[in-house]
Amino acid sequence: MIPKRLDGNAVARAIKHELGRRLAALDRRPGLAVVLLKAGAASRKYAESKVKACREMGMDCTVHDFTDDLRPDVLHRRVRSLASDPGLHGLFVEHPLPADVDPIALYACIPAEKDVEGISYENLGRLLLGRPAMVASTAAACMAILDHYEVPIARRHAVVVGRSNIVGKPLWALLVARDATVTTCHSKTPDLAAETSRADILVVSVGHSRLIGREHVREGAIVVDVGINFEGGKMVGDVDFDAVHDRVSAITPVPGGVGPVTTAMLLSNLVETTTRQVALQRT
Amino acid sequence: MIPKRLDGNAVARAIKHELGRRLAALDRRPGLAVVLLKAGAASRKYAESKVKACREMGMDCTVHDFTDDLRPDVLHRRVRSLASDPGLHGLFVEHPLPADVDPIALYACIPAEKDVEGISYENLGRLLLGRPAMVASTAAACMAILDHYEVPIARRHAVVVGRSNIVGKPLWALLVARDATVTTCHSKTPDLAAETSRADILVVSVGHSRLIGREHVREGAIVVDVGINFEGGKMVGDVDFDAVHDRVSAITPVPGGVGPVTTAMLLSNLVETTTRQVALQRT
Numbered sequence: 001m002i003p004k005r006l007d008g009n010a011v012a013r014a015i016k017h018e019l020g021r022r023l024a025a026l027d028r029r030p031g032l033a034v035v036l037l038k039a040g041a042a043s044r045k046y047a048e049s050k051v052k053a054c055r056e057m058g059m060d061c062t063v064h065d066f067t068d069d070l071r072p073d074v075l076h077r078r079v080r081s082l083a084s085d086p087g088l089h090g091l092f093v094e095h096p097l098p099a100d101v102d103p104i105a106l107y108a109c110i111p112a113e114k115d116v117e118g119i120s121y122e123n124l125g126r127l128l129l130g131r132p133a134m135v136a137s138t139a140a141a142c143m144a145i146l147d148h149y150e151v152p153i154a155r156r157h158a159v160v161v162g163r164s165n166i167v168g169k170p171l172w173a174l175l176v177a178r179d180a181t182v183t184t185c186h187s188k189t190p191d192l193a194a195e196t197s198r199a200d201i202l203v204v205s206v207g208h209s210r211l212i213g214r215e216h217v218r219e220g221a222i223v224v225d226v227g228i229n230f231e232g233g234k235m236v237g238d239v240d241f242d243a244v245h246d247r248v249s250a251i252t253p254v255p256g257g258v259g260p261v262t263t264a265m266l267l268s269n270l271v272e273t274t275t276r277q278v279a280l281q282r283t
Numbered sequence: 284m285i286p287k288r289l290d291g292n293a294v295a296r297a298i299k300h301e302l303g304r305r306l307a308a309l310d311r312r313p314g315l316a317v318v319l320l321k322a323g324a325a326s327r328k329y330a331e332s333k334v335k336a337c338r339e340m341g342m343d344c345t346v347h348d349f350t351d352d353l354r355p356d357v358l359h360r361r362v363r364s365l366a367s368d369p370g371l372h373g374l375f376v377e378h379p380l381p382a383d384v385d386p387i388a389l390y391a392c393i394p395a396e397k398d399v400e401g402i403s404y405e406n407l408g409r410l411l412l413g414r415p416a417m418v419a420s421t422a423a424a425c426m427a428i429l430d431h432y433e434v435p436i437a438r439r440h441a442v443v444v445g446r447s448n449i450v451g452k453p454l455w456a457l458l459v460a461r462d463a464t465v466t467t468c469h470s471k472t473p474d475l476a477a478e479t480s481r482a483d484i485l486v487v488s489v490g491h492s493r494l495i496g497r498e499h500v501r502e503g504a505i506v507v508d509v510g511i512n513f514e515g516g517k518m519v520g521d522v523d524f525d526a527v528h529d530r531v532s533a534i535t536p537v538p539g540g541v542g543p544v545t546t547a548m549l550l551s552n553l554v555e556t557t558t559r560q561v562a563l564q565r566t
Contacts (some may be wrong), residue, residue, distance in 0.1 A: 104412055124411045125404025128452055129387055155473050163459050169411055172455065172467070176446055179471040181478060184455070188462040190438050195464060 002149050002222070004245075006252040008141075011148040012260040015268060019057060022271050028089075030274035031060040032116065032266075033082050035093045037075075037101055039067045043094045050092070053263045059270065060087075070101055079109040089274040090116035092266065095166065103165070113277060116269040117166060127173050134269050139170035141261035142203055142224050143178075145252060151201065151222050154179035159199035161185045161192065161212070161238070167205040167226055175201075192216065210240040217244045223251040226258050285432050285505070287528075289535040291424075294431040295543040298551060302340060305554050311372075313557040314343040315399065315549075316365050318376045320358075320384055322350045326377050333375070336546045342553065345371075353384055362392040372557040373399035375549065378449065386448070396560060399552040402448060410456050417552050422453035424544035425486055425507050426461075428535060434484065434505050437462035442482035444468045444475065444495070444521070450488040450509055458484075475499065493523040500527045506534040509541050 023030075032054055034047045047063045054061035066078055083091055091110045097103055107115075112122035118134040126133035146153060158180040162168035168184065175182045185195050187206070196202055196216040204212050205226035217223060227238025237254030245251065252258055306313075315337055317330045330346045337344035349361055366374055374393045380386055390398075395405040401417040409416035429436060441463040445451040451467060458465045468478050470489070479485055479499040487495050488509035500506060510521025520537030528534065535541055 104414055107412075121405045121408025121412070124408035125406070128407045128411065129390075129404070129448055131387055155471050157478075165412055169456075169459075173452075176452075176467050176469070179469070181466065181468050181472040183464065183466040184459050185464050186459070186462070188438050189464040195440075 002151060002250045004250055006145055006149055006222075006224070006250050006257060008145065008252055008257040008260045011145050012264040014148060015144060015261065015264040016057060019264070019268055019271055022275070023058060026271065026275055026278065028274055028278050029058065029060060030054075030090070030270045031062070031088045032090045032092060032270050033085075033088045034061060034063045035079065035082070035091065036063060036065045036067060037070060037093065038096065038098050047094055050263065050266065053267060054270075057267055059267065062088075070098060072102065072105060075101065076105065076109045079106065083109065083111055083114055088114065089277055090114050090270040092116055113280070114273055116266060116273055118170060118269070119165060124170070127170055130177050134273065135174065136166040136170050137265040137269055138167045138205070138226060138258065138262045139174060140265040140269070141258050142167075142171055142226065143174050144261055144265060145224060145258065146201065146222070149250065151250070153201065155181075156200040157181045157183070157198060158201040158203065159183045159185060159196050160203045160205070161189075161196060162203075162205035162226070164205065171203060171205075204238040206238050208238055209236050210238070210243075212239040212244065214240070214243045214247060217248050219247055220249045221247075223248050224258060225252050225254050227254065228259065285434060285533045287533055289428055289432055289505075289507070289533050289540060291428065291535055291540040291543045294428050295547040297431060298427060298544065298547040299340060302547070302551055302554055305558070306341060309554065309558055309561065311557055311561050312341065312343060313337075313373070313553045314345070314371045315373045315375060315553050316368075316371045317344060317346045318362060318365070318374065319346060319348045319350060320353060320376065321379065321381050330377055333546065333549065336550060337553075340550055342550065343370075353381060355385065355388060358384065358389065359392045362389065366392065366394055366397055371397065372560055373397050373553040375399055396563070397556055399549060399556055400449060401453060401552070407453070410453055413460050417556065418457065419449040419453050420548040420552060421450045421488070421509060421541065421545045422457060423548040423552070424541050425450075425454055425509065426457050427544055427548060428507060428541065429484065429505070432533065434533070436484065438464075439483040440464045440466070440481060441484040441486065442466045442468060442479050443486045443488070444472075444479060445486075445488035445509070447488065454486060454488075487521040489521050491521055492519050493521070493526075495522040495527065497523070497526045497530060500531050502530055503532040504530075506531050507541060508535050508537050510537065511542065 051061040107119045112120040118136040123133045158175045163186045193216045201222045203224040209229035225237035225239040334344040390402045395403040401419040406416045441458045446469045476499045484505045486507040492512035508520035508522040
């Protein structure tokens, strides 16, 4: 029985419980580097929540504020230097990026084996070909929630709203690999409701508060709301929770839905990259 | 005005004309290696058509029959050895592969800079992130046909039937990058007609003769038929051409549709890898 409210905190706890067992078996303390490129309270808050989450699991997390100089040569040198530190097993760049930073050139400075966000060519290529890959934590979190609550995916119609490199694109690959029929929608989709209202599983990741209303969801749909927006200091998702709540069969709340699971998946990715680096050093 | 019959031979001629100009500017004779892993007349015929196409353009093409020993270590050594030949600028493995050959392990033996089929992790990752990439020739051919006939893609609903590594997956990325809303269908889609009949642009690549009938297409759709099947010696596509012909606004025939354009795109990819290798040698 799938509960109406898909509780991300419960999923995160289950993932962290499993992580604890993997960490105990690993004779290395994983270390994460979080890179800040955007000044402001929001980015810093996100980074600090990662520090806290890592500490709670007995992992290291350092925050590197590179906002003072975003010239490509300086930034890339700094990121490469971080990546070469053998005590760091994963590099995470806080999103969104400033407009004047080229994301792809930046990602190219992160080696695939420390790429905890699954953003390197190699990890994306592996994902597309269905091979073991590091997958962006937000996309992985959506799948983890569906799997935790045993939502059937095969033969279902999934609609993904958003085509970002760290959510919409990897999620398409993950859902198709699990035998869902998948529709990708985005800002250039002329009639969004016509598409989303056909979804058995609807995932929304656009960063537009309450974009999805009652007319966008079908009766009985499963809704995963990736959006994090602020309305007068209050955190809301991309889905108008109250408007759709009695129409859908299950939905992730914001806050307390995808967010905590994303953090848990990032930690999981970090344990995975650390495990692989330890194994490589032994061979 | 988009003609009813999307003539692949005309598109291929236009591509080859442009290629001739690029070849003239390139002081190197491109060389393609075609690897045969499956015995039989069909594979050999496809390989020979590539030899012919290359020769007509003043390029080299050699066929390497590795069917005698498909053990991974032998096969991978042979492919790596081919790839290291500086006179060869592209490697192409004829599909379909025998069931006992692991495609991904095989692809890993082809360096990204000679990957004319866009199957390496790097090229797939680049494609997903919207960077310049070698793209599988069949997927690229579908786009070339749409572009040649100036079929609008942005804001249209495209449905892709098939999720192969060399057609369905790259095509999803190409269409989404061009602002289409894209639905991916496959063998586990429960009601195929319900999805395909919503398509403004329908691309079918499953290898199942006449899978798509009249009930699968909407009035006025643009249909690209990638399928190559044989019925009693006659080549037919995945779409029942006669059944849908008067309902759609345009359709690629089989033969004479995607096939010749795929060959032209492979030649185009070869010129591209050659150009890059020449540039690299100069630096």
